[in-house]
Amino acid sequence: MNPVLLAASSRRGRRGLAVLALALAAAGVAFLLTTMSMLSTAAASPSMSGLPCPSEAVAVGDxxxxxxxxxxxxxxxxxxxxxxxxxxxxxxxxxxxxxxxxxxxxxxxxxxxxxxxxxxxxxxxxxxxxxxxxxxxxxxxxxxxxxxxxxxxxxxxxxxxxxxxxxxxxxxxxxxxxxxxxxxxxxxxxxxxxxxxxxxxTTGCTAAVDTPAGPTRDALKTMLAQVGKPYEWGATGPDSFDCSGLIVYGWRKAGYQLSARTSQAMHTLTTPIKKGQEKPGDLIFTQFRSGGPAHVMVVVKPGLAVEAPRTGLDVRVREYDPGEKMRFGRLPKSALSRTSPA
Structure with a gap:
């Protein structure tokens, strides 16, 4: 074959392969972007809202x-x-x-x-x-x-x-x-x-609350039932909550009006307790600033709390470490006034 024609044919072959490679790469990028979009959408959705809590652990082993x-x-x-x-x-x-x-x-x-x-x-x-x-x-x-x-x-x-x-x-x-x-x-x-x-x-379930039947138990179970709902600053339910709004809502459903609305006001009226002495229903205050704590969550049991975290995160249950920078407080009876359950 003529060397010139052979070279031209080789160049055309290389160009064809290059075009094919670019097309395949574009298709791969499109697939990757589509998959990432699907996963991103899924990751932003509620995790296990409305499901039952596990009542017992499943052994991993034999x-x-x-x-x-x-x-x-x-x-x-x-x-x-x-x-x-x-x-x-x-x-x-x-x-x-x-x-x-x-x-x-x-x-x-x-x-x-x-x-x-x-x-x-x-x-x-x-x-x-x-x-x-x-x-x-x-x-x-x-x-x-x-x-x-x-x-x-x-x-x-x-x-x-x-x-x-x-x-x-x-x-x-x-x-x-x-x-x-x-x-x-x-x-x-x-x-x-x-x-x-x-x-x-973050299970969106009604977790077992290790406390005797009564208002605290009722309030906690209501708060736990909100897991998976979105955070919204200033919201007190029933569709969205901020951190203190979740607590107000839980107690309101249990038939009590809480005399404080914000995390700062709740911190002021609670009785301080030492780390390690917290009980279900006690409050945990974090993110301290000049005006007081910017965040509050509630003890479900020692080491576990329910909270409305911040914008972009749904109401959830999470583990906490007493070594974190936090303060514990217990609501006095004077902070709660009896009403009809909401």
């Missing part, structure tokens, strides 16, 4: 007789949760994935199932979920499940059952609901090892 998890199931649950955490899927989404795996396979990585169903989520190659080899890989299958979940419009506001069904499209559409409480237990226990503690504790 299994747990109370929940029936064995070592194989635990490893699979760890994988599902870890994939969700790595991709910034909200805690609620991790619960949906565990619920689906409990229903479809009992957290067992089956090599087969109904027709050509495979793996933890009993996905079918014939339905476009992937190859048999891919679907038998728990990490790959979990990632596939989360991508499908995040593509469902409004999944965050669905019940766990409906969100799982939107992905699985089962012939038994209401079969997932019965696994919700167990899935919450699994995520709350197993997820603690690698996830942000505050994320796992």
């Amino acid at each position: 299994g747990d007789g109370k929940t029936g998890l064995n070592a194989h199931q635990i490893r699979n649950a760890q994988t599902i949760i870890a994939v969700g955490q790595k991709n910034q899927v909200p805690t609620r989404g991790q619960v949906v994935a565990i619920v689906a795996a409990l229903q479809e396979s009992n957290l067992t990585n089956h090599p087969g199932g109904d027709r050509d169903s495979i793996g933890l989520f009993q996905m079918r190659p014939s339905m476009g979920w992937g190859t048999p080899k891919q679907l038998h890989n728990p990490t790959w299958a979990a990632g596939k499940f989360y991508r499908a979940l995040l593509s469902v419009p409004g999944w965050e506001k669905m019940s766990v059952n409906d969100a799982a069904q939107a992905v699985e499209k089962s012939g038994f559409p209401d079969a997932y609901a019965k696994h919700t409480k167990r899935a919450v237990q699994i995520v709350a226990s197993i997820g603690r090892g690698t996830a942000d503690r505050a994320q796992i504790d």
Whole structure:
């Protein structure tokens, strides 16, 4: 072949390859941006609002007789949760994935199932979920499940059952609901090892309040029931709250009017208590400035508090360390006046 023609042909080939590479790169960037957008949207959504709190821990190791998890199931649950955490899927989404795996396979990585169903989520190659080899890989299958979940419009506001069904499209559409409480237990226990503690504790549940029945217990349970609702400065509920507004709302629902509205006013009227002596219902003050504390939260039990943190973060339950810069205070009876429960 003529050397000149050969060189020109080579140049055209190189230009073609360059154009193809640019096109592939652009497609990759578009996919990445779309995925990041989906994950960002999901991460901003409420985590586990409205779900039950775990009533008992799930053992991570050789299994747990109370929940029936064995070592194989635990490893699979760890994988599902870890994939969700790595991709910034909200805690609620991790619960949906565990619920689906409990229903479809009992957290067992089956090599087969109904027709050509495979793996933890009993996905079918014939339905476009992937190859048999891919679907038998728990990490790959979990990632596939989360991508499908995040593509469902409004999944965050669905019940766990409906969100799982939107992905699985089962012939038994209401079969997932019965696994919700167990899935919450699994995520709350197993997820603690690698996830942000505050994320796992933001459960939107009515946690067990370790205090005798009475107004304090009622107020705390009301505050805990607000987990997952947005922070809004100056708001006292029922749809949004600031830090002190959450406390005012909780006591109002319990049938008491609190004589202080702001964190500074609450700090002024509370009786100081030493760290380590706090009880459920006591207040924790932080972010001290010249005018007093800018933030207040409430002890659920020693080491755990409920709070409306700040703009951009929903009401949540979080662990606290007594070593943090904080002060504890107890509301005197004189600070509460009896009314009719709101």
